[in-house]
Amino acid sequence: MPRNxxxxxxxxxxxxxxxxxxxxxxxxxxxxxxxRNIQGNVYVKNFxxxxxxxxxxxxxxxxxxxxGHLLSHDFDPRYKIWRDCEPSDLFDAQILTFVEExxxxxxxxxxxxxRDAKYLFIWTDCDREGENIGAEIRHExxxxxxxxxxxxxxxxxxFSNIERAxxxxxxxxxxTLDEAQSNAVASRIELDLRIGASFTRNLTLSVxxxxxxxxxxxxxxxxxYGSCQFPTLGFVVERYLRVxxxxxxxxxxxxxxxxxxxxxxxxRWARNHLFDRMVAVILFxxxxxxxxxxxxxxxxxxxxxxxxxxxxxxxxxxxxxxFLYLDSHRVMQxxxxxxxKGWISYPRTETDxxxxxxxxxxxxxxxxxxxxxxQFARGLVNGGFSAPRNGRNNDKAHPPIHPVNFVAxxxxxxxxxxxxxxxVRRFLACCSxxxxxxxxxxxxxxxxxxxxxxxxxxxARNYLDVYRYDRWTSSQDLPDFREGDVLEPTEARxxxxxxxxxxxxxxxxxxxxxxxxxxxxxxxxxxxISKIKERNYATTRPRARPPRQNNEDDDEDSGPDVPPAxxxxxxxxxxxxxxxxxxxxxxxxxxxxxxxxxVQEFIPTTLGxxxxxxxxxxxFDISLTKPFLRKEMELKMKAICEGRKTxxxxxxxxxxxxxxVYVRTQQRLDALRAAVRxxxxxxxx
Amino acid sequence: MATPSPDDVxxxxxxxxxxxxxxxxxxxxxxxxxxxxxxxxIVALQKTALFRVLATDITTSxxxxxxxxxxxxxxxxxxxxxxLRGPITVQVLDVEDIGRSRWSQVEAIEAQERGETTKGxxxxxxxxxxxxxxxxxxxxxxxxxxLLLQDASGTNxxxxxxxxxxxxxxxxxxxxxxxLRDITVARGMCLIETKAVEVIGGKVEAWDKKWRKExxxxxKQMARLxxxxxxx
Numbered sequence: 001m002p003r004n005x006x007x008x009x010x011x012x013x014x015x016x017x018x019x020x021x022x023x024x025x026x027x028x029x030x031x032x033x034x035x036r037n038i039q040g041n042v043y044v045k046n047f048x049x050x051x052x053x054x055x056x057x058x059x060x061x062x063x064x065x066x067x068g069h070l071l072s073h074d075f076d077p078r079y080k081i082w083r084d085c086e087p088s089d090l091f092d093a094q095i096l097t098f099v100e101e102x103x104x105x106x107x108x109x110x111x112x113x114x115r116d117a118k119y120l121f122i123w124t125d126c127d128r129e130g131e132n133i134g135a136e137i138r139h140e141x142x143x144x145x146x147x148x149x150x151x152x153x154x155x156x157x158x159f160s161n162i163e164r165a166x167x168x169x170x171x172x173x174x175x176t177l178d179e180a181q182s183n184a185v186a187s188r189i190e191l192d193l194r195i196g197a198s199f200t201r202n203l204t205l206s207v208x209x210x211x212x213x214x215x216x217x218x219x220x221x222x223x224x225y226g227s228c229q230f231p232t233l234g235f236v237v238e239r240y241l242r243v244x245x246x247x248x249x250x251x252x253x254x255x256x257x258x259x260x261x262x263x264x265x266x267x268r269w270a271r272n273h274l275f276d277r278m279v280a281v282i283l284f285x286x287x288x289x290x291x292x293x294x295x296x297x298x299x300x301x302x303x304x305x306x307x308x309x310x311x312x313x314x315x316x317x318x319x320x321x322x323f324l325y326l327d328s329h330r331v332m333q334x335x336x337x338x339x340x341k342g343w344i345s346y347p348r349t350e351t352d353x354x355x356x357x358x359x360x361x362x363x364x365x366x367x368x369x370x371x372x373x374x375q376f377a378r379g380l381v382n383g384g385f386s387a388p389r390n391g392r393n394n395d396k397a398h399p400p401i402h403p404v405n406f407v408a409x410x411x412x413x414x415x416x417x418x419x420x421x422x423x424v425r426r427f428l429a430c431c432s433x434x435x436x437x438x439x440x441x442x443x444x445x446x447x448x449x450x451x452x453x454x455x456x457x458x459x460a461r462n463y464l465d466v467y468r469y470d471r472w473t474s475s476q477d478l479p480d481f482r483e484g485d486v487l488e489p490t491e492a493r494x495x496x497x498x499x500x501x502x503x504x505x506x507x508x509x510x511x512x513x514x515x516x517x518x519x520x521x522x523x524x525x526x527x528x529i530s531k532i533k534e535r536n537y538a539t540t541r542p543r544a545r546p547p548r549q550n551n552e553d554d555d556e557d558s559g560p561d562v563p564p565a566x567x568x569x570x571x572x573x574x575x576x577x578x579x580x581x582x583x584x585x586x587x588x589x590x591x592x593x594x595x596x597x598x599v600q601e602f603i604p605t606t607l608g609x610x611x612x613x614x615x616x617x618x619x620f621d622i623s624l625t626k627p628f629l630r631k632e633m634e635l636k637m638k639a640i641c642e643g644r645k646t647x648x649x650x651x652x653x654x655x656x657x658x659x660x661v662y663v664r665t666q667q668r669l670d671a672l673r674a675a676v677r678x679x680x681x682x683x684x685x
Numbered sequence: 686m687a688t689p690s691p692d693d694v695x696x697x698x699x700x701x702x703x704x705x706x707x708x709x710x711x712x713x714x715x716x717x718x719x720x721x722x723x724x725x726x727i728v729a730l731q732k733t734a735l736f737r738v739l740a741t742d743i744t745t746s747x748x749x750x751x752x753x754x755x756x757x758x759x760x761x762x763x764x765x766x767x768x769l770r771g772p773i774t775v776q777v778l779d780v781e782d783i784g785r786s787r788w789s790q791v792e793a794i795e796a797q798e799r800g801e802t803t804k805g806x807x808x809x810x811x812x813x814x815x816x817x818x819x820x821x822x823x824x825x826x827x828x829x830x831x832l833l834l835q836d837a838s839g840t841n842x843x844x845x846x847x848x849x850x851x852x853x854x855x856x857x858x859x860x861x862x863x864x865l866r867d868i869t870v871a872r873g874m875c876l877i878e879t880k881a882v883e884v885i886g887g888k889v890e891a892w893d894k895k896w897r898k899e900x901x902x903x904x905k906q907m908a909r910l911x912x913x914x915x916x917x
Contacts, residue, residue, distance in 0.1 A: 251786070275786055276783040278874065282845075285872070289766075513812060516812045626800075
């Protein structure tokens with residue numbers, strides 16, 4: 001309602017980043033947007049336009065933004081100097097909240113614009129951090145206009161991408177700020193600060209002096225602790241030590257080959273392999289004694305290779321590492337850029353199921369316009385469309401990552417193209433049929449031993465035609481075997497092999513481990529991985545040699561070497577140390593030179609190993625390098641979001657838990673120092 | 686009801702234990718009788734006797750004339766194949782999982798020692814792949830198992846599970862008693878299957894404790910020897 005004929009009301013909209021503010025302003029302002037600079041900051045702009053809201057009517061809108069978090073938190077200055085207090089004092093020390101120097105202009109812009117605003121409309125990204133930033137924005141706005149705290153005066157937009165219709169819909173359907181989510185973030189910030197700072201100081205004070213003394217320089221900086229980084233480092237070190245300590249062992253297997261109708265068929269021993277030579281030889285002799293083998297089972301049945309699940313952040317990061325040769329940090333940067341430009345949906349999501357109300361066909365139709373997938377998209381529209389699989393997760397905030405609009409690849413930078421192409425291909429694959437084939441399994445009984453083989457005929461590639469990142473190929477044709485056939489195997493022999501160590505951890509493996517052990521949300525995993533590199537606890541290097549499959553298999557029959565597809569090049573085989581079945585997977589990395597291809601593997605530094613082993617040796621009730629403490633913290637964050645726990649409860653409980661750990665580490669610092677001496681100073685024994 | 690005579694009770698117990706495959710020596714019976722109340726129900730006394738004898742070393746506790754033992758040439762590797770009718774009672778001195786590398790078993794023990802299998806503090810170290818085609822034999826699946834068996838006269842023989850037998854695995858107790866019937870011995874190694882073996886149970890506490898304590902070190906040593914299983 002207009003105010004006493006003074007003209008339309010003012011609505012202040014605030015986004016998280018300038019690019020979002022600009023995009024939203026252009027969609028709502030319909031071309032009539034006035035841009036103004038602000039005082040004190042060159043990146044943030046105010047966009048002015050008119051818009052007619054359903055409940056508020058015609059309004060003057062000022063759309064601006066912040067640059068991520070507005071507020072910073074730190075301890076009261078009297079705790080600044082380390083030697084002036086005990087590190088454990090920081091568990092209870094007062095924390096001050098303030099606007100940091102670089103953001104002062106941004107904050108005062110909000111305050112000023114709020115003065116004559118009737119409503120505050122928050123447009124931060126829709127995740128936990130966004131709710132928290134929204135609360136910070138409100139905090140600053142209230143300084144200029146207390147009435148914005150009245151009911152209904154501050155609202156929030158719900159959006160997952162910045163496509164026009166979606167934004168307009170969000171503008172017309174505001175919701176309220178989620179205080180619970182904001183509180184979860186606030187408690188995480190407080191806990192990370194208290195625990196991070198106290199443990200960092202303690203760790204540095206315990207170990208830095210001895211390092212300085214040993215190397216006779218002050219090169220070693222602060223040795224920092226983070227409740228998520230340490231378990232992440234723990235995974236890296238554990239795998240490293242596993243590889244170094246590995247003892248190869250010999251195993252024996254029986255290989256059976258039978259030639260029929262001119263086809264040589266290899267059979268696999270049902271026992272796989274044994275680590276006892278005597279037993280293997282005795283069993284083998286009994287096979288030979290029985291001279292003939294009998295076909296026990298011939299079974300042909302349809303089989304399929306499932307299309308992929310809708311795309312989550314964790315999946316994107318893993319695939320980015322494996323197929324696109326981009327580390328997780330870079331992948332997220334590129335995905336974020338694509339989102340801000342309106343090409344893909346919000347890239348931070350745990351949801352792997354598409355809401356049934358979503359018009360997926362319309363999205364598929366958009367991809368007919370061009371790109372190497374255009375023809376496939378047309379095929380989907382013309383009847384090949386199939387509903388996507390549903391995963392088990394739904395964070396209720398954002399849909400799976402998908403393309404929102406069509407963009408010609410040439411309009412993107414080369415790296416953006418790779419990520420964008422992956423997102424599109426993945427989405428189209430989700431909307432296709434599973435690949436279908438026919439599998440024949442054959443079982444032989446030879447003596448007391450069973451041998452198996454199988455053949456695959458791929459009948460319909462379906463999704464595989466667009467999703468180049470999966471492989472499935474027909475095996476050789478199998479000759480006709482009938483149940484009950486008795487045959488004399490062409491060749492049977494004992495074969496000896498040796499186990500080999502797993503590879504060092506690759507980034508996709510590390511992400512998978514963090515995910516499986518419940519540490520790091522989709523939003524932060526990449527950060528923690530960056531941090532351990534930054535802090536010099538671990539480094540990465542290209543994988544030199546592909547590790548053996550399954551770390552136990554010296555199987556020469558691991559399938560034909562499939563040449564990499566034209567685009568994009570997969571090159572690398574498995575990163576994990578398990579999982580046999582080279583068949584179907586792209587051949588081993590043959591690109592020797594260059595060093596740019598190939599997945600990166602993590603190698604801890606001596607300091608990294610010393611820290612993990614030092615803390616491990618303190619006893620498993622300490623467990624700072626194990627994931628469960630952090631996992632519990634993350635579960636408690638979730639409880640705050642769901643209203644089951646309050647911020648105060650969670651902060652208190654967690655601080656008490658860590659305080660207890662702190663006291664124990666204090667008593668066992670010798671274990672830490674011994675590890676430093678062992679690894680950093682190479683003093684063994 | 687009149688208390689049965691010690692001789693009757695002893696005879697009844699002897700008959701029962703014999704039927705179970707563990708006929709006791711006179712010496713053992715003589716040490717057992719004073720420990721029981723003669724007027725307890727006979728079934729309870731039989732069960733108690735069985736439980737006690739299963740906790741002993743059969744080379745000392747069993748009646749060597751009434752129990753069948755392994756023939757003298759049983760471990761001769763020159764004999765390709767022989768069948769033993771039995772029933773022959775043996776005790777388990779050692780058990781090994783020969784389907785997994787020793788080193789992976791060492792790693793599993795170490796993970797347990799680090800508390801990574803404790804409830805609420807589990808650490809997942811291997812992440813299953815999403816599109817895993819068929820059921821892959823997990824690193825933790827056990828078997829087949831190789832056993833070291835000893836009969837009542839002290840003869841040792843290796844045995845191997847042809848097919849999985851209920852009760853046989855690395856968590857079984859050392860000193861468990863088995864009764865073998867109609868078994869095949871190939872090159873000195875006994876091949877056991879469910880139909881040929883009866884796991885009666887039991888444990889020799891001292892042996893079991895020692896075995897468990899030393900297991901990790903032994904596995905490590907065997908791994909370093911390259912896993913050459915020729916211990917026959």
